[in-house]
Amino acid sequence: MTTFFNLTLAGLSSGAVFAALGLSLVIIYRATRVVNFAQPALALISSYVAYSVTKGTGSYWLGFAAAIVVGTVLGIAVERLLVRPLRNAPELSPIIATMGLLLVLQAVAGMIWSNEPHAFSYAFDFRGRFSAADLFAVLAVLVTATGVLLLFKFTSLGLRMRAAAFNPEVARLLGVRVGVMLTLGWGLAAAVGSLAGLLAVPPFISPTVLDEVFVFALTAAVLGGLDNPLGTIVGGLALGIGLSYVAGLLGPELVPLAALAILVSVLAVRPAGLFGRATARRV
Amino acid sequence: MSITSHEKLLHVGGVTVRFGGLVALSEVSLTIRPRTVVGVIGPNGAGKTTLFNVVCGFIRPETGDLSWKGRPLRKHRPDQLAGLGIARTLQGLGLFGGLTVLENVMTGAGRLARTGSLASLLGTGKSARDERELRDRSMAVLTELDVAHVAQLHPGALPYGVRKRVALARALVSEPELLLLDEPASGLSTGEMDELADRIRALTEKTAVVLVEHHMDLVMRVCDEVVVLDFGEVIASGSPDEVRVDPAVADAYLGTAPEELPSA
Numbered sequence: 236m237t238t239f240f241n242l243t244l245a246g247l248s249s250g251a252v253f254a255a256l257g258l259s260l261v262i263i264y265r266a267t268r269v270v271n272f273a274q275p276a277l278a279l280i281s282s283y284v285a286y287s288v289t290k291g292t293g294s295y296w297l298g299f300a301a302a303i304v305v306g307t308v309l310g311i312a313v314e315r316l317l318v319r320p321l322r323n324a325p326e327l328s329p330i331i332a333t334m335g336l337l338l339v340l341q342a343v344a345g346m347i348w349s350n351e352p353h354a355f356s357y358a359f360d361f362r363g364r365f366s367a368a369d370l371f372a373v374l375a376v377l378v379t380a381t382g383v384l385l386l387f388k389f390t391s392l393g394l395r396m397r398a399a400a401f402n403p404e405v406a407r408l409l410g411v412r413v414g415v416m417l418t419l420g421w422g423l424a425a426a427v428g429s430l431a432g433l434l435a436v437p438p439f440i441s442p443t444v445l446d447e448v449f450v451f452a453l454t455a456a457v458l459g460g461l462d463n464p465l466g467t468i469v470g471g472l473a474l475g476i477g478l479s480y481v482a483g484l485l486g487p488e489l490v491p492l493a494a495l496a497i498l499v500s501v502l503a504v505r506p507a508g509l510f511g512r513a514t515a516r517r518v
Numbered sequence: 519m520s521i522t523s524h525e526k527l528l529h530v531g532g533v534t535v536r537f538g539g540l541v542a543l544s545e546v547s548l549t550i551r552p553r554t555v556v557g558v559i560g561p562n563g564a565g566k567t568t569l570f571n572v573v574c575g576f577i578r579p580e581t582g583d584l585s586w587k588g589r590p591l592r593k594h595r596p597d598q599l600a601g602l603g604i605a606r607t608l609q610g611l612g613l614f615g616g617l618t619v620l621e622n623v624m625t626g627a628g629r630l631a632r633t634g635s636l637a638s639l640l641g642t643g644k645s646a647r648d649e650r651e652l653r654d655r656s657m658a659v660l661t662e663l664d665v666a667h668v669a670q671l672h673p674g675a676l677p678y679g680v681r682k683r684v685a686l687a688r689a690l691v692s693e694p695e696l697l698l699l700d701e702p703a704s705g706l707s708t709g710e711m712d713e714l715a716d717r718i719r720a721l722t723e724k725t726a727v728v729l730v731e732h733h734m735d736l737v738m739r740v741c742d743e744v745v746v747l748d749f750g751e752v753i754a755s756g757s758p759d760e761v762r763v764d765p766a767v768a769d770a771y772l773g774t775a776p777e778e779l780p781s782a
Binding site for chain 2: 398401408410411
């Protein structure tokens with residue numbers, strides 16, 4: 236029973252990270268129907284910025300703030316410079332473009348900060364069964380996710396963002412500046428993704444450190460429904476706990492395999508996710 | 519800017535639109551004065567919806583110009599329309615399926631908002647008050663159209679007539695000075711159409727209306743002026759009585775002798 240309890244706690248903090256990175260994917264997917272494969276690279280670059288700022292100033296929190304700001308700006312830049320020019324291209328084009336950007340940014344990170352791992356600090360003490368760092372990860376993600384959900388549900392800005400996502404042409408007629416909403420959505424998503432990066436990267440940062448986390452985050456988003464922010468948060472936490480059981484009871488080497496098995500099973504049995512709604516698709 | 523009923527609210531002057539070799543609109547001119555109802559009729563493909571799309575900024579005309587309250591409308595975007603005071607309903611309604619009825623209507627009320635995106639993002643007290651007011655205003659319009667009881671439902675589950683009213687509420691909530699109605703009577707019962715006619719006439723206390731419609735009874739009943747398009751050209755315009763007896767209209771649009779046209 237104690238093992239079960241410990242594994243559940245351990246899974247919560249990693250699940251929170253999957254939920255946050257998954258949420259950043261969902262925010263963009265809802266608005267543009269693009270799975271942003273560059274998201275882990277944006278989180279990576281902002282985490283490297285945090286690393287440099289923390290190293291230069293000695294303050295973890297200055298690095299943390301710089302990462303969120305840089306991540307937001309990067310997200311906006313990707314939308315304006317890479318995705319928006321492709322809005323009339325075939326729907327696969329922006330997805331392929333974000334995949335390309337992932338590779339480019341990982342290479343750039345290696346060129347600037349080297350491919351060797353660097354020590355990356357935790358926000359708080361990470362020792363113990365459910366450490367202060369774990370608690371911070373869970374709380375930071377829950378507070379952020381709640382803020383995002385409240386923004387979407389209860390503010391006129393969130394309403395305009397949702398309207399722009401559902402039907403851009405009609406939203407325009409109602410006075411919604413769809414382009415601005417998309418830019419804000421990408422910025423917001425990248426900020427959430429940067430938070431996920433800062434929580435996932437420690438103890439070491441290297442250009443490929445977020446690759447596996449991204450697969451788990453994508454699995455969480457698919458599990459919860461790519462269209463469903465709340466479902467993704469629940470999916471992320473459930474996946475984190477589930478993978479923690481796999482690691483603890485069957486062996487850590489089976490974790491990636493288990494994640495992929497969940498991803499494939501959900502796509503095969505319930506493609507809209509456990510909490511998503513199936514929608515018609517124009518072909 | 520206040521204007522009298524003799525002034526022009528919207529003026530479309532000599533607008534031509536071509537899609538490849540097809541002339542969708544040819545030298546079309548139209549003037550809308552405050553608090554009047556103008557019907558735009560014509561057979562399918564006559565250019566009625568294209569004309570709406572030009573006014574809304576979805577299509578740029580090859581030649582011709584538009585003005586709003588005497589000021590030229592150049593390269594205007596669809597998202598500027600609501601701010602000008604122009605609202606449009608769509609043939610396909612275009613309600614947001616993922617939003618509730620109330621949220622759908624609130625989306626149309628953005629013109630009345632006094633706070634911007636940043637205040638909303640930060641959740642300031644002023645933006646919260648603003649959102650409460652928009653919510654109240656939206657509920658008031660839904661009540662006016664007798665659909666307040668479905669405010670918390672999603673539009674997909676509602677009967678077509680109710681969805682039509684919701685779409686109208688969404689257009690009216692911004693208190694537009696000009697309302698473009700694209701086939702508002704399609705799919706309505708006779709009773710609902712009578713109600714719509716009364717409502718359109720009542721709107722003219724505050725709003726001018728341009729009505730694209732196939733139901734001639736409704737057009738003849740509510741319009742002050744009717745413009746007839748055929749193959750992108752204006753072939754007749756005038757009062758419903760004048761248009762009704764115009765031989766060109768009977769020939770090109772209805773294919774019937776003038777005496778067979780419905781009377782008002």
